[in-house]
Amino acid sequence: MKKLALVVAFCTLAFDAWAQGPTVMGTWLTASGVAKVRIGPCANTASGAICGFIVGLVNPKGPDGQIVAPEVATDYRNADPALRSRKVIGMPLIWGFKKGSEPNTYEGGQIYNGENGKIYSANINLQPDGKLRLRGYVGSPMFGETQIWTRVE
Numbered sequence: 197m198k199k200l201a202l203v204v205a206f207c208t209l210a211f212d213a214w215a216q217g218p219t220v221m222g223t224w225l226t227a228s229g230v231a232k233v234r235i236g237p238c239a240n241t242a243s244g245a246i247c248g249f250i251v252g253l254v255n256p257k258g259p260d261g262q263i264v265a266p267e268v269a270t271d272y273r274n275a276d277p278a279l280r281s282r283k284v285i286g287m288p289l290i291w292g293f294k295k296g297s298e299p300n301t302y303e304g305g306q307i308y309n310g311e312n313g314k315i316y317s318a319n320i321n322l323q324p325d326g327k328l329r330l331r332g333y334v335g336s337p338m339f340g341e342t343q344i345w346t347r348v349e
Contacts, residue, residue: 220300220322223251227330227343228311230254233289235328246302246320248290250310256284273313284310293320307332316340 223234232252238244256269269284293305300322307318307330316332317340323329326347333340 218300218322218326220246220302220320220328222347223349224248224328224345225348226345230256231284231289231310232348233345235290238291244292244302244305245295246290246293246305247288250284250287250289253284271310271313273310275313290318290320293318296321 221236223232225232230253231250233248234251235246235248238247253266253269255263256266258264258269259272266285267283270280271282271284271287272280274280288308290305290307293302296303298321302320305318305320306315308315309332316334318330318332319337320328320330328345328347330343330345331337331340332343
């Protein structure tokens, strides 16, 4: 009986995921290929509709340019000296987004660029091909850069 209940629960969850269609929620490889970011609903609604945290690193480097283990990599480029020793794994990368008018579109958020230690405004949307389009900018989206992220999970 327990097996039947588990099968029914699993099928229900799978159907719900299928019925909702594609979503920005999930784990993504950044355009540079150096970080995996998990996007999901923010734990605190004051932080926005979606948030993203670094959950994996590919060959991270330390301040000396040498490769370090992912679990010891730190945010040494951060503009705030107090944050330079924080671990990169688990670090917030995107926050503050509002749901846009189109499905799977989020606007007016922030993204932290760990490669230069700066924070940018950003918009995110899911492309028809299943890739994530992220536009980081200063001032206006017209003055920005677009990245394409690939789903890894």
